Amino acid sequence: MQSATLIEADSLAMTYAGGVQALRGVSFAIKPGEFVSLVGPSGCGKSTLLRLVAGLVPPSAGRLTIAGKSPRQARDALRVSFVFQDATLLPWRSAERNVSLPLELAGVGRDARRQRSVAGLGRVGLGDFAGRPPRELSGGMRMRVSLARALVTQPELLLLDEPFGALDDLTRQSLGEDLLGLWNERQWTALFVTHNIAEAAFLSTRILVISPRPGTVVADVPVPFPPQRTPELRSQPDFARFVGDVSAHLRRRPL
Amino acid sequence: MKDVVRWLVRFALPPLALLALVLAAWHLAVVLFGIKRYLVPLPTAVLWAGWEHRATLFSAATLTGEAALAGFICSLLAGFTVACVFAQSRIVERSIYPYAIFLQTVPIVAIAPLIVLWFGYGFRSVVVVALVISIFPIITNATAGLTAIDPNLLELFTLAGASRWQMLIKLRLPGSVPNLVTGARISAGLSVVGAIVGEMFAGSYQDENGLGYLIFQASGQLSADLLFAAIFTSALLGMIIFGAVSLVGGMANRWWRGERLWIG
Numbered sequence: 001m002q003s004a005t006l007i008e009a010d011s012l013a014m015t016y017a018g019g020v021q022a023l024r025g026v027s028f029a030i031k032p033g034e035f036v037s038l039v040g041p042s043g044c045g046k047s048t049l050l051r052l053v054a055g056l057v058p059p060s061a062g063r064l065t066i067a068g069k070s071p072r073q074a075r076d077a078l079r080v081s082f083v084f085q086d087a088t089l090l091p092w093r094s095a096e097r098n099v100s101l102p103l104e105l106a107g108v109g110r111d112a113r114r115q116r117s118v119a120g121l122g123r124v125g126l127g128d129f130a131g132r133p134p135r136e137l138s139g140g141m142r143m144r145v146s147l148a149r150a151l152v153t154q155p156e157l158l159l160l161d162e163p164f165g166a167l168d169d170l171t172r173q174s175l176g177e178d179l180l181g182l183w184n185e186r187q188w189t190a191l192f193v194t195h196n197i198a199e200a201a202f203l204s205t206r207i208l209v210i211s212p213r214p215g216t217v218v219a220d221v222p223v224p225f226p227p228q229r230t231p232e233l234r235s236q237p238d239f240a241r242f243v244g245d246v247s248a249h250l251r252r253r254p255l
Numbered sequence: 256m257k258d259v260v261r262w263l264v265r266f267a268l269p270p271l272a273l274l275a276l277v278l279a280a281w282h283l284a285v286v287l288f289g290i291k292r293y294l295v296p297l298p299t300a301v302l303w304a305g306w307e308h309r310a311t312l313f314s315a316a317t318l319t320g321e322a323a324l325a326g327f328i329c330s331l332l333a334g335f336t337v338a339c340v341f342a343q344s345r346i347v348e349r350s351i352y353p354y355a356i357f358l359q360t361v362p363i364v365a366i367a368p369l370i371v372l373w374f375g376y377g378f379r380s381v382v383v384v385a386l387v388i389s390i391f392p393i394i395t396n397a398t399a400g401l402t403a404i405d406p407n408l409l410e411l412f413t414l415a416g417a418s419r420w421q422m423l424i425k426l427r428l429p430g431s432v433p434n435l436v437t438g439a440r441i442s443a444g445l446s447v448v449g450a451i452v453g454e455m456f457a458g459s460y461q462d463e464n465g466l467g468y469l470i471f472q473a474s475g476q477l478s479a480d481l482l483f484a485a486i487f488t489s490a491l492l493g494m495i496i497f498g499a500v501s502l503v504g505g506m507a508n509r510w511w512r513g514e515r516l517w518i519g
Contacts, residue, residue: 133513
């Protein structure tokens with residue numbers, strides 16, 4: 001299916017039961033294969049937006065379709081994976097058995113499961129750690145396992161909720177580079193929530209800037225760098241200027 | 256071998272030294288203050304009574320142990336089933352929970368005669384008393400474990416299209432192991448108390464006496480030395496059951512943390 005848009009949001013609003021308005025008038029369209037980052041201050045509702053797309057909560061108002069279907073239906077029709085801020089691994093399962101969990105729940109046979117999860121762990125650089133339980137892995141390695149688990153079903157849409165937020169800077173950068181490499185390999189559509197503008201600029205093809213609560217899209221910025229990126233990009237003047245421009249959008253918020 | 260010796264010196268020596276001290280103080284107190292022997296027997300007399308009645312004490316402890324273990328296993332199964340129902344439905348939990356507390360607050364000695372009335376004199380009543388007293392910690396701890404699963408993990412399973420059954424078997428059940436172990440350890444100790452209380456009401460059966468009945472009998476006959484021996488045997492039985500459950504529980508916890516089951 002190669003339609004023009006994969007995700008289409010039209011005047012989305014989200015008000016929680018307590019009366020807290022998290023989102024208002026959110027509209028955007030995302031094409032298949034795009035890597036879109038949602039940046040904004042903490043509590044601006046960007047995580048809520050991700051949960052709406054995942055179909056975990058319904059919007060209070062507005063229309064949201066994924067490949068022409070509701071988020072709930074889309075979850076069954078195409079493969080959607082979610083990466084949380086924490087690795088959220090099962091402590092009693094080895095890295096390999098954690099990665100194979102989505103396949104297990106989908107009823108994939110044991111041998112195929114094993115083969116695909118070991119290959120998936122190899123792709124995130126953890127081929128030698130398949131038998132290790134999460135407690136024997138570092139924070140960065142755990143997040144790699146989490147990433148491998150999200151990708152093992154070969155998703156068409158990957159939703160990432162500040163996945164590297166709890167990691168140190170160096171680990172965060174190296175995971176970002178690996179994520180970009182994986183995306184270049186197989187161009188799934190990505191929706192990446194972060195409050196780190198440099199990270200968003202390095203990873204994405206497009207950035208949606210969200211205002212503070214109630215969140216709404218205040219800027220839709222295409223990222224001017226080619227999709228094949230190297231770590232050196234981070235130290236180029238163009239990159240710094242672009243990050244500055246995006247930050248300006250955030251500062252121009254109504255208070 | 257050297258490690259074993261060091262372990263014994265570090266962990267077995269202090270409590271044994273204290274035991275010797277307490278026994279010596281006990282003996283001295285009885286002799287010095289002239290306490291009547293039918294109220295507090297000498298430690299040596301208790302030891303002698305224990306040796307003399309070793310066959311009776313052993314068969315009593317076996318019988319009580321069987322009842323306690325049966326009650327404990329029943330409360331583990333029944334308690335966990337109740338907890339699963341609680342975890343599936345908040346309304347069911349809210350409606351049953353007050354009665355579970357009621358069951359816990361009524362003194363076991365007050366319900367034991369009723370249980371004997373319903374289930375008759377014998378093993379069955381003893382098991383039921385042990386079950387009633389030991390089920391509550393299982394219900395509360397297992398419910399806590401089943402419901403306190405990381406919400407992100409629940410969402411992960413939901414997004415992967417997991418059924419309720421898969422969520423129970425692959426997430427809630429294994430996830431609640433540490434809580435279940437905590438509940439089981441408390442419950443194991445209580446089941447011995449329940450069995451002994453039960454035996455005091457259910458009496459002797461199958462030509463055999465449990466520890467509870469033995470204690471009842473010994474106090475009736477004013478044989479303090481046998482009474483003391485039976486009390487110590489009860490404590491020993493409780494420790495054995497508690498220790499066994501702790502051992503299995505420790506293994507379950509190591510499994511939960513992704514460690515090897517056996518140290519070494």
